[in-house]
Amino acid sequence: MKIIVKEHIAQDLTKFIIESPLIAEKALPGQFIILMVRKEGERIPLTIVDTDKDKKTITIIFQEVGFTTKLLGKLKTGDSLYSLVGPLGHPTPIKDYGKVIVLGGGVGIAELLPVAHALKEAGCAVSSILGGRTAQLVILQEQIKKYSDQLFITTDDGSLGEKGFVTAPLKRLLEKNTDYGLVFCVGPLPMMKAAADVTRLFNIKTLVCLNSIMIDGTGMCGGCRVTINGKTKFTCVDGPDFDGHEVDFDELLFRQKRFISHEKHALCKLDNKIKNEMIKEK
DSSP: EEEEEEEEETTEEEEEEOHHHHHHOOOTTOEEEEEESSSSSOOOEEEEEETTTTTEEEEEEEEEOHHHHHHEEEOTTTTTTTTTEEESOOOOSOOOOEEEEEETTTTHHHHHHHHHHHHTOOOOOOEEEEEEESSGOOOOOOOOHHHHHHEEEETTTHHHSSOOTHHHHHHHHHHHHHOSSEEEEEEEEEHHHHHHHHHHHHOOOOEEEEOOOOOOSSSSHHHHHHHETTEEHHHHHHHHHEETTOHHHHHHHHHHTTHHHHHHHHHHHHHHHHHHHHHOOO
């Protein structure tokens, strides 16, 4: 579980290549790991972006936004994680769907990469749509382009590609031709909800990769539960991919906010700790 490579790829976005022979041997596109930075910390899920069976490594990309991801970002090449378990979740169902559209937003683009790669290898014609708040947050463009028959980029501020959201090129593609076997979407919940609303109008099969709050990753705690077509499912063992037209996004968006105050408190404690360490170093 040693970190072999650490690379900052964009603002608050970090890539780790981690030594993990067993997970590298078994992981498939769409699966994830759960890690702990230290013994006293929480367990967090992160998608496996890439594997190398020969080098016995896995790759993860994460955004430093919360207490644990900021703590994770402080690790250096050569450091080891306290614990790492995986691969977890069901792999994304890969086959030749004919023409497909894949959408990724923000750090979700990292999760999109192995799926786009696998769909292309399966024989699909892949149209990729990438989005971010600004140009610096549209990551892995060249890697995604390698597996895309056409690539569209949108940014909220217009600093790269088309100004606006990923739903604009998605809607244009579907208005032009509805002969798509699959739309796959991963990113912020509001983005996935909006994409599913668009594809529902055209009756196109749509998979969304959900990122509900997860604790144990085995289906026992119930923290990651979601409502799918009126039934309770658990993202960790039933997902993470679900039919986007069956997800109760409103409920999920509400549930994702339930620990905001706790997260702010934890971040405040971390900031104070960093300041105290800096004072001691001086």
